[in-house]
Amino acid sequence: MLFLRNNGNAAAMSIGLMGGTFDPIHMGHLVTAEEARQQFDLNYVIFVPTGNPPHKEKETISLPEHRYLMTSLAVMSNPYFFVSTVEINSKTPTYTIDTVRHFSGSEKEGPEVYFITGADAILEIFTWKDYEELLRLCTFIAVSRPGYSLDRFRESLNRACPEMVNKVHLLEIPALAVSSTYIRERAALGKTIKYLTPEPVEQYIKKHDLYLSG
Numbered sequence: 001m002l003f004l005r006n007n008g009n010a011a012a013m014s015i016g017l018m019g020g021t022f023d024p025i026h027m028g029h030l031v032t033a034e035e036a037r038q039q040f041d042l043n044y045v046i047f048v049p050t051g052n053p054p055h056k057e058k059e060t061i062s063l064p065e066h067r068y069l070m071t072s073l074a075v076m077s078n079p080y081f082f083v084s085t086v087e088i089n090s091k092t093p094t095y096t097i098d099t100v101r102h103f104s105g106s107e108k109e110g111p112e113v114y115f116i117t118g119a120d121a122i123l124e125i126f127t128w129k130d131y132e133e134l135l136r137l138c139t140f141i142a143v144s145r146p147g148y149s150l151d152r153f154r155e156s157l158n159r160a161c162p163e164m165v166n167k168v169h170l171l172e173i174p175a176l177a178v179s180s181t182y183i184r185e186r187a188a189l190g191k192t193i194k195y196l197t198p199e200p201v202e203q204y205i206k207k208h209d210l211y212l213s214g
């Protein structure tokens with residue numbers, strides 16, 4: 001992916017990396033990315049579907065090709081949104097530090113990077129590969145669903161990883177009442193998923209018989 005910078009204005013470029021499994025992507029993810037883009041004045045948001053996540057080896061998730069294509073269909077109408085294949089094309093387990101290094105470029109000239117993902121995942125960050133370098137390279141946007149206690153999040157973060165407190169912004173997104181799990185469960189029961197995910201994604205799920213087995 002090519003990032004064009006204005007001469008002498010490299011530091012002004014900010015990008016959001018939206019990390020997640022996206023199985024499937026839904027309206028909550030899109031609202032989240034758009035809200036983050038506006039609040040943090042991001043030039044772009046790049047969705048990065050996970051490839052071969054080391055922490056999920058035993059779980060069954062849809063093929064990376066399906067998750068990538070659904071994500072691409074979902075972001076099509078937003079000129080600020082892109083999708084990266086950097087994790088799904090990797091033959092080895094993928095770590096966020098490698099993805100962030102990929103987009104940061106050289107530290108002085110690269111864009112300012114915000115990593116956007118679920119608040120629960122961020123609470124585990126001290127278990128992630130090279131997390132100290134990650135804290136140096138990017139700022140985190142921890143996204144929560146309605147009903148999630150932000151006070152509890154701050155306490156947990158302070159306990160788990162005090163050096164992170166100033167590097168994390170919390171974003172509560174009411175539209176995240178929708179979850180990928182909820183969509184998969186509904187699809188497995190033959191219930192409608194209309195309006196929970198963009199229509200092209202809904203069509204893709206039907207066409208490829210995704211999630212039928214629950």
Ligand code: NAP
Pocket residue numbers: 018019020021022023029032050053054055094095096097116117118119120121127128129143178179180181
């Ligand atoms: P996940 O299983 O897809 O999601 C965990 C929870 O967070 C779910 O409730 C999910 O809701 C929500 N969520 C996930 N991505 C979100 C997003 N971008 N915006 C809002 N909510 C989101 O994800 P995960 O496996 O925990 O991983 C999340 C990110 O952290 C990925 O980019 C992953 O690569 C990274 N990670 C890295 C390491 C490492 O480097 N060692 C370890 C763990 C995670 P939905 O199901 O509705 O999406």
